[in-house]
Amino acid sequence: MVTGLITALIASICYGSASVLEAVAARRAEGLKVFTQPLYLMGLGLDGVAWVASLVALQFLTLFTVQALIAGSLIVTVLLAKMVFSTRLGTSTWWAMGLLVAGLVVIALATGEQPATGAPRLLAPVLGAVMLLLTVALLVLYRRRVPLAMSILAGLAASVSALAARGLELGGSLWQILMQPLLWVLCVAGVVAMASYTRALEHGSVGAMTAVFTVIEVVIPGVAGMLLLGDASRPGWEVAKFVAIALSLLACVWLAKQPGADPVHEAQSTHEDEEKMAGRGT
16 A cells, blocks of 8 residues: 555656646647647656556555545645746645645545455446547537636546546556557547646646646546445545545645646746836836
8 A cells, every 4th residue: 555655646746747847838839839848748758657656556545545645736736836936825825735735644544455346347338438528529629718628628538547547457468458448548538638638728727727627537536436446445534534535625726726826827927027117117
């Protein structure tokens, strides 16, 4: 279980760092040009490391635990924004981060080992059908400026990816792993989530879009993991775990609404203020 907690923490740090890099890149270019930005490619590399780390964590921990711990990446995003862009963190921001840290600690203490039960037979075809619908939605909405819809779409795709990763069996040979339909569902879902989230960052607030994305990717796969895959908490910790998850999600939304959660807008506002002051000086 310790291995799962460590890898989930690594995933959280990498995801939070990637969000800052990708947000800056999304403001420097638009459409497909974003994907050629060096900062975006660096962020994509960190996303890849985080993705692998989350796959490892899912071999030891339940979906709800892994997804909730990864939600802590928002703290990394806010702290990096303060260091890189000199954003100001108000009292409410520090309180939100403290609440989120406390919630994540309780979740880690309440987590149980991942159950040995395998994925239901219908999981792969159902997730494949859902992924097909989400891919069509991405193609239809991509050219429109609908950041909220794209953030929701990214959260749903990330949920599919998490469920597919949870049901994936990594104990066989490489060929056996490659032959599993869930692996390909996972890969397609990851691409759709990445493209949707990037598009949302182009036209929406980084903090707000991340909050929507985070809540969806924690709640949906977490509930599905309990109902379909038998995920559970440590005996006697059930209430504490769900209270901690609720507080953590509340802290995520609260934190995302703070100015420090939107590093690009903060940097732009500071630059505009400097230009106004310079203009007055002349």
